[in-house]
Amino acid sequence: GDSVTQMEGPVTLSEEAFLTINCTYTATGYPSLFWYVQYPGEGLQLLLKATKADDKGSNKGFEATYRKETTSFHLEKGSVQVSDSAVYFCALSASSGGSYIPTFGRGTSLIVHP
Amino acid sequence: NAGVTQTPKFQVLKTGQSMTLQCAQDMNHEYMSWYRQDPGMGLRLIHYSVGAGITDQGEVPNGYNVSRSTTEDFPLRLLSAAPSQTSVYFCASRGQQTYEQYFGPGTRLTVT
Numbered sequence: 001g002d003s004v005t006q007m008e009g010p011v012t013l014s015e016e017a018f019l020t021i022n023c024t025y026t027a028t029g030y031p032s033l034f035w036y037v038q039y040p041g042e043g044l045q046l047l048l049k050a051t052k053a054d055d056k057g058s059n060k061g062f063e064a065t066y067r068k069e070t071t072s073f074h075l076e077k078g079s080v081q082v083s084d085s086a087v088y089f090c091a092l093s094a095s096s097g098g099s100y101i102p103t104f105g106r107g108t109s110l111i112v113h114p
Numbered sequence: 115n116a117g118v119t120q121t122p123k124f125q126v127l128k129t130g131q132s133m134t135l136q137c138a139q140d141m142n143h144e145y146m147s148w149y150r151q152d153p154g155m156g157l158r159l160i161h162y163s164v165g166a167g168i169t170d171q172g173e174v175p176n177g178y179n180v181s182r183s184t185t186e187d188f189p190l191r192l193l194s195a196a197p198s199q200t201s202v203y204f205c206a207s208r209g210q211q212t213y214e215q216y217f218g219p220g221t222r223l224t225v226t
């Protein structure tokens with residue numbers, strides 16, 4: 001079945017540091033890929049997405065590129081802020097066949113210190 | 115446009131009590147889901163629905179019931195609460211044409 005593996009946290013960085021959170025996936029067909037963010041005490045919200053190979057999703061300074069050859073969708077940001085402290089979830093949804101139900105990674109906690 | 119709303123935000127139950135967690139969306143989405151979130155476990159799917167009158171089980175359905183009488187509402191019922199059901203519960207919805215999900219703010223449930 002489909003699966004998503006993301007790096008375990010917490011990831012602890014100083015403000016303005018470079019961020020990478022790794023995400024790899026296993027899926028049948030051609031999934032759409034997502035990053036969701038969960039701020040403390042809130043529900044998940046979509047951060048960015050990519051629907052086909054080599055697409056780059058971007059939002060709020062975050063980027064991720066859909067790499068079919070390495071089945072990866074790593075999240076990056078050039079300069080993190082304290083306000084980026086949150087839990088980040090990588091997810092996929094099948095775009096053809098299979099179930100509509102998305103598959104989530106376990107989440108990676110990011111802590112940014114001033 | 116309120117998106118996905120959940121009530122209550124917090125709830126404390128005693129073992130054996132029953133209750134209903136409410137979820138509503140105003141986006142005319144066909145698909146709705148319930149998840150629970152526990153430390154170190156990520157999100158686990160409890161039940162989902164692909165439209166009014168149609169529901170199915172997810173990964174961890176035991177101890178929970180759902181129904182979908184309208185497109186807007188998707189309540190989750192705990193039949194006889196157990197301490198193992200202490201968790202944060204999220205409702206989510208998505209439209210038919212996209213795969214991105216919209217989440218509610220969550221209900222934090224404690225069973226003593």
